[in-house]
Amino acid sequence: MECRVLSIQSHVVRGYVGNKSASFPLQLLGFEVDSINSVQFSNHTGYSHWKGQVLTADELHVLYEGIKLNNVHHYDYVLTGYTRDTSFLEMVVDIVQELKRANPNLVYVCDPVLGDHGSMYVPQNLYPVYKNKVVPVADIITPNQFEAELLTGKNISTEKDAVEVMDLLHAMGPDTVVITSSDLPSRLGDRFLVSLGSQRHVRPDGSRTTQRVRLEVPKVDAVFVGTGDLFAAMLLAWTHHYPTDLKVHTHKQTQKKLFGAQSKVPESLRNRSRLFKDLQRFDELVL
Numbered sequence: 001m002e003c004r005v006l007s008i009q010s011h012v013v014r015g016y017v018g019n020k021s022a023s024f025p026l027q028l029l030g031f032e033v034d035s036i037n038s039v040q041f042s043n044h045t046g047y048s049h050w051k052g053q054v055l056t057a058d059e060l061h062v063l064y065e066g067i068k069l070n071n072v073h074h075y076d077y078v079l080t081g082y083t084r085d086t087s088f089l090e091m092v093v094d095i096v097q098e099l100k101r102a103n104p105n106l107v108y109v110c111d112p113v114l115g116d117h118g119s120m121y122v123p124q125n126l127y128p129v130y131k132n133k134v135v136p137v138a139d140i141i142t143p144n145q146f147e148a149e150l151l152t153g154k155n156i157s158t159e160k161d162a163v164e165v166m167d168l169l170h171a172m173g174p175d176t177v178v179i180t181s182s183d184l185p186s187r188l189g190d191r192f193l194v195s196l197g198s199q200r201h202v203r204p205d206g207s208r209t210t211q212r213v214r215l216e217v218p219k220v221d222a223v224f225v226g227t228g229d230l231f232a233a234m235l236l237a238w239t240h241h242y243p244t245d246l247k248v249h250t251h252k253q254t255q256k257k258l259f260g261a262q263s264k265v266p267e268s269l270r271n272r273s274r275l276f277k278d279l280q281r282f283d284e285l286v287l
């Protein structure tokens with residue numbers, strides 16, 4: 001059955017971030033992807049120069065109105081990433097709420113893109129909008145450590161802190177929280193990167209349970225941009241197939257699928273997807 005994603009993220013002419021990073025892998029996995037480009041830039045903002053346009057809230061509304069007038073605004077997922085404008089982000093929230101009214105099973109996957117390694121790379125005034133308006137309507141969020149700390153006001157120095165932060169994020173709304181990368185030491189040594197996940201469930205008898213997972217990824221000695229966007233997209237894909245088991249989202253299948261179509265995948269995108277090859281070591285966290 002068709003599964004349709006509305007993906008509101010950046011577009012770059014050169015490179016793979018935002019929609020350029022997320023759409024093709026999702027399409028390979030069988031999803032229909034309708035994309036709205038929150039910005040259209042020459043390249044990602046880590047380059048010394050970048051130029052381009054930022055979509056305004058009114059322009060977003062016009063695009064959404066067009067979809068609505070044709071009565072094709074039926075989505076199973078909304079996926080959002082990089083944005084630079086507060087009123088645009090507020091409009092995203094209005095759209096998500098309207099789409100959720102139309103389809104109460106719609107899942108909103110939000111990568112709260114604010115910054116990394118101690119500093120913000122989007123305007124500061126986006127922070128209260130994410131905290132007070134966006135995260136409360138999200139079902140799945142994928143902050144990195146810096147973003148999780150910023151959203152909760154709590155530092156993460158130990159795994160126990162991270163679990164408390166994930167609980168604070170659950171209390172804000174989302175049932176699934178994944179801290180996509182952290183500075184926490186890995187038991188496998190300093191060549192591994194630790195990600196942590198937490199998923200709340202309601203059992204059939206009404207009681208609640210929370211599954212926590214630790215993911216240890218072999219570090220590649222390089223800096224990648226757009227991997228957070230790919231991570232969020234692939235989490236969407238695998239939570240779709242295994243909605244109640246965060247452990248099985250190994251991305252191994254994604255890798256197989258991408259490499260199955262190897263000749264069709266551009267080299268630079270394949271390099272990024274290689275990062276996910278080793279995402280296979282999951283532990284259940286008991287803290």
Ligand SMILES: Nc1ncnc2c1ncn2[C@@H]1O[C@H](COP(=O)(O)OP(=O)(O)O)[C@@H](O)[C@H]1O
Nearest residue numbers: 144180181217218219220222224227228231275
């Ligand atoms: N240097 C790296 N080595 C290995 N994996 C990486 C590396 N950088 C990113 N990744 C992968 O990409 C995922 C998302 O990266 P992250 O930096 O947390 O995203 P964001 O860009 O949103 O901060 C990580 O969970 C990891 O799987």
Ligand code: PXP
Nearest residue numbers: 010044045082225226227228229
């Ligand atoms: C235009 C654009 N989109 C998206 C991103 C997010 O990239 P990542 O997936 O690495 O967080 C960035 C980060 O600089 C960016 O400049």
